[in-house]
Amino acid sequence: MVIKVVLVDDHELVRTGFRMILQQQSDMAVVGEASTAEDGLRLLRAERPDVALVDVHMPGMSGVEMTERVVRAKLPTRIVVLTVVEDVRFPRRLLEVGALGYLTKGCSSDELVAAVRQVALGKRYLAPGVAQQLALATLDGEGSPFDALSSRELEVAMMLVRGLPLTAIAQHLSLSPKTVSTYKQRLLDKLKVDHVISLAHLMTAHGITDARVQAGVE
Structure with a gap:
């Protein structure tokens, strides 16, 4: 079976590098690329791939929101989230909204391939460093303030820091x-x-938005 x-990912070089690695595998085919979560x-929806590698930080909709929407729409695609930040507080929330895999962009080619194969089978894959941090956090009870938010509250928060008015958020979420x-x-x-400015700073500090997105100013 070909995966x-x-x-x-909004960085073309990242997509090119990943595509070159994956296309070398006889059991994998890259069937499409997009630079925004909306695309x-x-x-x-058009290709219904087995796996999507999704960047966390993109202009417009984030990887978190995209993951949430894929799960809510019951699309068959399994999500592997990619980020430059190896932060235990963020992966936990991403896994809760429905991502099956979590990788940092500095992962090796072997790890990327292994993650895609494992997630394609419906199994969870965590970068080793992240898995270790999650285990330690569970033992010592440390967490993030964002662990207290529901998936929908997190989604609303991310739209708020992009500067969307309540009416636009309501339309997006059919609420x-x-x-x-x-x-x-x-x-x-x-x-x-x-207020939303403080929310934006807090989300940046915890890796949920990057410094380019502060209260809707990119």
Whole structure:
């Protein structure tokens, strides 16, 4: 069986490198690439690949939001999330929203191939360093304030820091503006911040958004 893979990353060099590695495998085929999560979602619906390698930080919709939408739409594609940050606080949340794999962009070619094969079988794959950190965090009880948020609250938070108004978020999520307002207040209370600027700084500090995205300013 040939594993069909889609690459979703806003850096062309990253996609090129991954494509070269994967195309050398007799059991893998890269069937499409996208530079944004929005285009990536359209590609997944059209191609229905087995695995998608998805960058966390992209202009517009993030890899977290994309993963959430893939799961909610019950698409057959399994997600491997890619990031430059090896941070235990972030992978835990990503795995909770539905990603099956987590890799840093500095992984070896052998690790990339192994992760794709394992996730294609429906098995979870964590970069070794991340797996070790998760185990240690479980033992010592350390966590992130974002662990307190539901998947939907996290999604609303990410849209808020991109500067989207409540009405636009409501439309994106097929919710009423009043419901989104409730989510906003609830997540701000849980995180103990009082406005979106503080939320953006907190999300950057925990690796959930990067420094290019601060309260909707890229």
